[in-house]
Amino acid sequence: MQEAMINKAKQLLADGTVNRVIGWKKGEFVYDITPAIFETAEELDADFVYNEFTAANVSKYLVKESKKEGKILAFLKPCDTYSLNQLTKEHRVNRDNIYVVGIPGGPKLDAEKIKAKGITGITGIKNENYTLKIETVYGEQTMPFYEAISDKCASCKSKKHVTYDELIGEDGDVLESNRFDMVEKLENMTAQERYDFWRAELSKCIRCNACRNVCPACTCEKCVFDNPESGVENKAASNSFEENMFHIIRAFHVAGRCTDCGECSRVCPQNIPLHLLNRKFIKDINSLYGEYQAGEDTTTKAPLNAYTTDDCEASIVHERGVE
Amino acid sequence: MNANDTLIPHIGVVTDIRIDTPDVKTFRVNAINADGTVGGKVFEHMPGQCAMLSIPGVGEAMFSITSSPTNKEFMEFSIKKCGCLTNWLHAMDVGQQITIRGPYGNAFPVETELKGKDLLFIAGGIGLAPLRSVINYVRDNRANYGDVQIVYGSRSMDDLVDYKEIIDEWMTDDGIEVNLTIDREQEGWDGHVGFVPNYVKELNPSLNKTVLICGPPIMIKFTLNGLKELGFTETQVYTTMELRMKCGVGKCGRCNIGNKYVCKDGPVFRFDELGELPDEY
Amino acid sequence: MLRIAIDKIDSLFDAIAEKQTLYIPVDREDGAAEYKKYESGMKMSNSLNTLRSAKDFFFPQTENLVEFKMEGKQIEVKDIREESEDFVIFGVRACDARSFSILDKVYLVDPVDSFYKNRRDHGVVVSMACTRPAETCFCSAFGIDPTAPEGDVSCWNDGSYIYFEANTEKGKAFVDSISSLLEDGDASSLENVKAETKRILSLLPLSNLSTDSFGGDKLNEYFNSEKWAELSESCIGCGTCTFVCPTCQCYDIKDFNTGNGIKRFRCWDSCMYSDFTKMAHGNPRISQLERFRQRFMHKLVYFPANNNGEFGCVGCGRCLSKCPISMNIVKVMKALEVK
Numbered sequence: 001m002q003e004a005m006i007n008k009a010k011q012l013l014a015d016g017t018v019n020r021v022i023g024w025k026k027g028e029f030v031y032d033i034t035p036a037i038f039e040t041a042e043e044l045d046a047d048f049v050y051n052e053f054t055a056a057n058v059s060k061y062l063v064k065e066s067k068k069e070g071k072i073l074a075f076l077k078p079c080d081t082y083s084l085n086q087l088t089k090e091h092r093v094n095r096d097n098i099y100v101v102g103i104p105g106g107p108k109l110d111a112e113k114i115k116a117k118g119i120t121g122i123t124g125i126k127n128e129n130y131t132l133k134i135e136t137v138y139g140e141q142t143m144p145f146y147e148a149i150s151d152k153c154a155s156c157k158s159k160k161h162v163t164y165d166e167l168i169g170e171d172g173d174v175l176e177s178n179r180f181d182m183v184e185k186l187e188n189m190t191a192q193e194r195y196d197f198w199r200a201e202l203s204k205c206i207r208c209n210a211c212r213n214v215c216p217a218c219t220c221e222k223c224v225f226d227n228p229e230s231g232v233e234n235k236a237a238s239n240s241f242e243e244n245m246f247h248i249i250r251a252f253h254v255a256g257r258c259t260d261c262g263e264c265s266r267v268c269p270q271n272i273p274l275h276l277l278n279r280k281f282i283k284d285i286n287s288l289y290g291e292y293q294a295g296e297d298t299t300t301k302a303p304l305n306a307y308t309t310d311d312c313e314a315s316i317v318h319e320r321g322v323e
Numbered sequence: 324m325n326a327n328d329t330l331i332p333h334i335g336v337v338t339d340i341r342i343d344t345p346d347v348k349t350f351r352v353n354a355i356n357a358d359g360t361v362g363g364k365v366f367e368h369m370p371g372q373c374a375m376l377s378i379p380g381v382g383e384a385m386f387s388i389t390s391s392p393t394n395k396e397f398m399e400f401s402i403k404k405c406g407c408l409t410n411w412l413h414a415m416d417v418g419q420q421i422t423i424r425g426p427y428g429n430a431f432p433v434e435t436e437l438k439g440k441d442l443l444f445i446a447g448g449i450g451l452a453p454l455r456s457v458i459n460y461v462r463d464n465r466a467n468y469g470d471v472q473i474v475y476g477s478r479s480m481d482d483l484v485d486y487k488e489i490i491d492e493w494m495t496d497d498g499i500e501v502n503l504t505i506d507r508e509q510e511g512w513d514g515h516v517g518f519v520p521n522y523v524k525e526l527n528p529s530l531n532k533t534v535l536i537c538g539p540p541i542m543i544k545f546t547l548n549g550l551k552e553l554g555f556t557e558t559q560v561y562t563t564m565e566l567r568m569k570c571g572v573g574k575c576g577r578c579n580i581g582n583k584y585v586c587k588d589g590p591v592f593r594f595d596e597l598g599e600l601p602d603e604y
Numbered sequence: 605m606l607r608i609a610i611d612k613i614d615s616l617f618d619a620i621a622e623k624q625t626l627y628i629p630v631d632r633e634d635g636a637a638e639y640k641k642y643e644s645g646m647k648m649s650n651s652l653n654t655l656r657s658a659k660d661f662f663f664p665q666t667e668n669l670v671e672f673k674m675e676g677k678q679i680e681v682k683d684i685r686e687e688s689e690d691f692v693i694f695g696v697r698a699c700d701a702r703s704f705s706i707l708d709k710v711y712l713v714d715p716v717d718s719f720y721k722n723r724r725d726h727g728v729v730v731s732m733a734c735t736r737p738a739e740t741c742f743c744s745a746f747g748i749d750p751t752a753p754e755g756d757v758s759c760w761n762d763g764s765y766i767y768f769e770a771n772t773e774k775g776k777a778f779v780d781s782i783s784s785l786l787e788d789g790d791a792s793s794l795e796n797v798k799a800e801t802k803r804i805l806s807l808l809p810l811s812n813l814s815t816d817s818f819g820g821d822k823l824n825e826y827f828n829s830e831k832w833a834e835l836s837e838s839c840i841g842c843g844t845c846t847f848v849c850p851t852c853q854c855y856d857i858k859d860f861n862t863g864n865g866i867k868r869f870r871c872w873d874s875c876m877y878s879d880f881t882k883m884a885h886g887n888p889r890i891s892q893l894e895r896f897r898q899r900f901m902h903k904l905v906y907f908p909a910n911n912n913g914e915f916g917c918v919g920c921g922r923c924l925s926k927c928p929i930s931m932n933i934v935k936v937m938k939a940l941e942v943k
Contacts (some may be wrong), residue, residue, distance in 0.1 A: 121807075
């Protein structure tokens, strides 16, 4: 796949369709891959990589990149195309300046899951028939492939590209996913259990803002939490309820716009399952306003942005919250 | 835990507020003495040094001390209204207590390199505030310094800070030449009109002078270029810098230019020292 | 050398915790290790290192500095500082142990930060030599020997025993206080353990990383490097690297109105944040390039310029593991390096 992508990129650069490419650049190890812009065939040959660890969603970079001179080639996985569509719908990107080549997605692997097995000193990772053979300075280790799958891919919602100019490989389908299982589990908890769950998780937060900054739905030029004039700016992480509210408020802000790309949880240095907050909103919107997938297209009005006389009454939401 | 910590401030009392310009006020600050009386200074300083002033709950920021250390009665701060804290300070009345900590940073080298020299002060707008401390220090130790020339400009006549002191005191002193300028013609003004950098070039000051500049960054930049054209070297020009500060003691990590912290290694720099640092200010 | 059998370590922890607060690294449910206040029954983590660094003990993410009571035009300053309790941090790795001496160079130089010093004076650092370094480790590049960690007390683990050696007066007092639980024993097995760790260190992918071309004399050369644009282009401007870093020490000071007075607190801040240097009338670092550059220039050039060549990095590798886009100091050093 990597070779096909490099060839495609070279071709599109050479024929002038695009003047640069956003993709992934290899790192020091097998898994530390950085989103990067490539401008020449030489750069592509030297550093372009696409493998099990290229999990990063590059859509958000297109907010900035699509405003620059010339067209940019973006290699997008199915889930990334939902983010781009949503950004297009919100007029955050100039879609005309982006040439999307759809590529098959995951499952991507999460190096942290490999390390959590106690495997360390990693110098190479190979997938042989869904067994990972991991070269380490302590000798070869193995583990089942599926145990290293990143959380975002473990509950993949779709293998379908919802926007592209061209595809490499076959397009897939929207999947029956298990993504609401954990939400249901949380819903079935008592209020106290649920409170305890979220307090334990959110109190780990170090206020690094990685979740917000990586989120393709968080594209405000100036976030209220960074603006001293807003009165809610705060860098302190003091484990008070107010600090935890940051995540809840952010989930509210992206409700109806979050495509469930899973980047928030992927980047959280404290492994907080932030995506569960967003999924709760998605699940609620689905049940209260009818099935809706943000980013599925660029035209449908989101349920929370459109009033219809069939809308559920606010009181229904309120009553549901009563134990 | 008896040790003092510089982050824990003292209390000062605002005992006089002078309206200098439409957006600049000068605040006189006194200490509260052990017996409860108000008077004297919260701490001593040297010309060019700064203090952190704060209204708890509103904010804390660094201001240069505009009064001269030779003033034993009180400290003064000339403050331009430009943000949350300064708006609050401008709205307060005499008798208000504020918190104050310092002094921070280095000073103009009044007791070393500037001694015996002819001095040229160049200020723009509120940039006079830190230089006023030096000017009055020099006036009070007149025998230690040569000729003094002050070039001061502002947007308008009404925007000249310390106008009364300039007219009544500085201009009447022997051996002090004061050249005022405003940006645009104005009724009631028969003095020079024009920007500071051009005025300095017109005045063509003699090259043996040591120069102290403070003002808006753009004024400093053009004035320095002008001085260089006249033949001045960077080693004879001093300025004072301002960057975002929180601690005042070189620890919070934000006011650095290269490896120098403005709050601790500055705010006073000689231009040749600044020239060696990365261009990030 | 004084030692204790590993299967008796719980009784040692119990004995220490009886007298003072003890923190040990323990495994969380998600597999990451973190320092926890020891309670009987807790098991020490076998991981190489904790997710968050140990700097929290001396420089917590948020701490109250002073309180004010406002009444009319009057302000009352309330010094809320209290003598810290004595505490022991057990199992600090060599990188984090060195980070304390770097933080000391900021917080213990004149004017001394009394909040930091208070904790430093009351904390006993018991370090633990590494036996299973990871691919992300590069402490050796900064002259740190993970088989001989700094700290008030250094410890080694040979698989059967943990050995203790006091390095400071405070460390001696600590070892004396637990000596009834320790035995004098042969420590020759440690030589093999150290030799094996050193062999592994030489095999690590970053074992050849060199700091030779960095230092205080490269101020403008690196500041003006054209590489910053490419290095910083995908930085998302979060504070992850700063907050997991054991040597990042920048802070913000803020006031909080409790409704019953004002609490002034300080909290970690990040030079990666857009408002870090923002003033009422402008910002000297308006782009992420400038903010990104600041962080690495600080560690590789500015800090050594002010501290006799010592770098502001200990090679713990946390930023390598945690950066959302996998950009880090190693990649910066390799790209920037001018020989």
